[in-house]
Amino acid sequence: MSSKPQTLFDKLWASHRIGSAGDGADLIAIDRILLHERTGGVALKMLAETGHAVHAPSRVFAIMDHIVSYRSDRAADDARSPGGEVFIRETRNMAQYAGIHLIDSNDSRQGIVHVIAPELGIAIPGASLVCPDSHTCSLGALGALAWGIGSSEAEHAMATGALRVNQPPQMRITIHGELPEGTGAKDLALHIIARHGASGGKRCAVEFAGSAVENLSVEERLTLCNLAVEFSAFTAIIRPDDKVFEYVKGRPFSPAQEHSHRAAKQWMALETDEHAEFDYELSIDASKVNPLVSWGTSPAQSSAINTPIPQKADSRALAYMGLEPGVHLAGLRIDGAFIGSCTNGRLSDLRSAAKILAGRKVASHVQAICVPGSQLVKRQAEAEGLDIIFKSAGFEWGAPGCAMCFYAGGVTFPPEARVISSTNRNFEGRQGPCVRTHLASPATVAASAVAGMISQSGSVMAEIDA
């Protein structure tokens, strides 16, 4: 029997499609639901207020990450913003009341939701996952159907085990060639967004494919998919391969030994068939990717470090950033540096920064902070001595959470401070009122922190080696 060739997304959709929900929407089964204290607590509260029970509490996970203090000696209720402890306490109480999994502030499994979902095997190939958080698209890196939703939809998913969704259009981005030395998944993602714009993803489910994607590690794929929402994608996905199957093995919520063979067999079929059709196709040459830094207030406003800001750059964004067309990004004096977040807070990110920081010092005028993405990342980094490297260089070494990725009130960098950051958003005020955020890879952040100005990792290494 011959059937129409299917995309990876078609297969994931079909395997979760309960039926038509009417009005052109489908009813899609949700396997696992993730919540955090910033937007998940309110979903639990609304659910309790309306008298609905959680349909399958064993498949719902509440995690503390957004508002928790990143001070290394934090207590369970300590928040990083004034009044923030109410989010932690209420989410904890509501999670206990609902009988769902709770991963509390100082739990050994705690961390940023999108970092720990893969670590704990909550995100696995073929699973459908939602979270009231836009960066849920990260989890598509494992071949999962995962997307960000609002709090009301989270409430809906908890009450019913399903969501009503209009099937999104589909886009394939084929990335061929090899990423040049000194560039990584963050540069690749910024390259795609800068080239095709903040709306370039056209609300599509975006499949990343091609040799350059196959060559990325699982952690790098998580970084690439993480930024899909900054590109206006519905979500991102990557065909799960041996690297992924190896990665998920033996994790607490991964398939148990007795199911692993059967799961692997199903997961092998999760790929786009030959001749399957997409609504849009883009092609990217990885060898053209440079280390990038954002200069504006949208991730799409990014350029290679060694190039000047475009003459036609958005004047409003430049005014906020205190910059002008023609100014070179390399050499811009910085006041702050942050390494962490669901984009770049994993072990490989910390390693790439530590390689540059080893034996070096952060410039004296730069306030530098590193916050590992999870307790596990932190333990692994400490076992390798990375914490010593960061601390000796002059970085503060924080406790896991979203930390400086977004400002929620309280202490932050001063207004007009120029901060280089391994995070995902350079929106106005994102890291504090009038703070000027420059997005970059962890290696670029580390090199810039040492130089005291925006610098390419290669140049910092070469200078010292010379």
Add this chain to the structure above:
Amino acid sequence: MKRASFIRHSGKFAILPVDNIDTDQIIPSREMKTVGRTGLADGLFAGWRYLSADDRTPNPDFVLNDPERSGTTILVSGENFGCGSSREHAVWALFEYGIRVIIARSFGDIFFNNCLRNGILPIRLNSEDIDKIMALDRDTTLAIDLPEQTLRCDNSAMPFDISAYGKRLLAEGLDPIELTLRSFEQIRHFHREDETLRPWIYSSAH
């Protein structure tokens, strides 16, 4: 729970002529002070609306602070309105402030869906129609009819698209949970079958 419904609306509009207005601008995280959906209107556009973060002195240059724009219920903007963070608080803040319709070239996906669940009609229009609205006399009243899917202003009528499901959510103020629970047997049946196919999804941690 019965939600706010939307059928027809006439009102004053204000223009935010910027692309990519993200939900951090609509409601900065520092303005989300309680675990709930209310008390957010004061924080709406706080970064633009007030002269400084601590001082609530209105910024006279911000369009919603213009006395002539007082009572605005319709926002008109460019591309990718509501991109960024999924925070539904952005929509709750807009509604509480009094906004009922947002007209833009395109929207952030999660924001768009959040609007439909909270009584705000998001209208996608092409650049030409947006330009026409932006060129209108500021005192023009815009009239929106959801069942008819038209926006009327100044003797012209502009049709707009909306999904049938979105239209129902808004027009009937339906509670989507109640709607889905009507299919609960079907959902249960799916889970039972799926459990035999993918038991690892349904078993607990090991």
